[in-house]
Amino acid sequence: MALTTIQVDVEVRDRLKAIADASHTSIKQVVARMAAQTLTPAELAERQTRGRAAMAANGVVIDDDPADPDRQAAHAFWAGLEGDAS
Incomplete structure (x- = not known):
């Protein structure tokens, strides 16, 4: 594989x-691990679709009612998985 x-x-x-x-590793391995663990918007949407299903x-x-307690709980759950503090 070519390097850049x-x-x-x-x-x-x-x-x-x-x-x-x-971590007793290299910057190259740290960046590779971050890239492998970070979802793209398309991957996230696909996981949400599978989760909803x-x-x-x-x-x-x-x-779809933003005030629905189940919806709020689900958003909080996804935010926790995604590491989103909002």
Whole structure:
């Protein structure tokens, strides 16, 4: 596989180095792990679709009403999985 260079600020490079050192690995491996673990918007939408289908198969349907408590709970659940603090 061909290698390439990614330009980042010094602060980002230093943070990646600290993460790599703490994991006894390389910056290359840290970046590869981040890329593998981070979902694209399309992947996230597909997982949400599968999740909704699985919930519907178990009799749980999330209403489109933003005030629906089940919908709010589901959004909180997804936010937790995605690491979104909002």
